[in-house]
Amino acid sequence: MSYASGTFLAIGRPGHRFLIHGDETTVQVLKERDRQAADISYMGAYRSSEGSDEPIVLLEYQPGRGQIHPQTFLGDYRGTLMSDGYTAWRTLESATHIGCMAHARRRFVEALKARKKPGGPPAQTLKFFDQVYRIERQVRDERPWDGETQGDCMRRFRQQHSVPVLNALKAWLDAITPKVVPDTKLGDAVSYTLNQWEYLTRYTQDRRMPIDNNLLECDIRIFAKGRKSWLFSDTVDGAKVSAVVYSLMLTCRASRVEPFAWVRHVLTELPQRRNG
Structure with a gap:
């Protein structure tokens, strides 16, 4: 299980994880080992349910779209998973699946x-x-x-x-x-x-189940809009950093926290804290 997925599943009490939204969008990485610059990679996208006390949105770089990626990210997740009909999502056998x-x-x-x-x-x-x-x-x-x-x-x-x-x-x-x-x-x-x-x-x-995945798609739309400007990531490390930055900013948005104010607060406070 990756650091990002561990963060996601540990963010709140089990009740907060009744439902997870899952989706993905494309990203191009120019310098990827054993791959051409024009090959398409993906950003896996995950979000806590609407109304969560501690909402979180996470993007994770993926070199492909295979089932290994949601399986690795979500592990033995036993809650409800909202996704489209792509077969990779359905391979999570412990989850209760709902469609968009x-x-x-x-x-x-x-x-x-x-x-x-x-x-x-x-x-x-x-x-x-x-x-x-x-x-x-x-x-x-x-x-x-x-x-x-x-x-x-x-x-x-x-x-x-x-x-x-x-x-x-x-x-x-x-x-x-x-x-x-x-x-x-x-x-x-x-x-x-x-x-x-x-x-x-x-x-x-179940009233807690949404009719569609639009909540997460609105978050992905922000990434897609940015992608029209910056076009690609140069390296895999760059794509991973991009995923972290977007995750932080989208989580701020989901939490109704002004992103710039949050970044300013964190960068002001961190140097004053000992031991990280």
């Missing part, structure tokens, strides 16, 4: 863009997704019944409203599957959603 609804929806958006004419099955399918997300916005404002906890209230609301829409979406996808050409954007979208169905719908069973 936004990833599934995005595929139908791409299928709609690929059509010569608007509408059709992609547009119809997106209406189901829109309903599901509308309900998810409403559930946050739902008030518990007398004697009902907020968690039970959210689960009840999802079971009452989200599950019927999801069942209708599943029936619709099953109905159009025989008519869809496999090697198309729509075929990919339908296949992905049906293959991930168990994971995509599991969020309705």
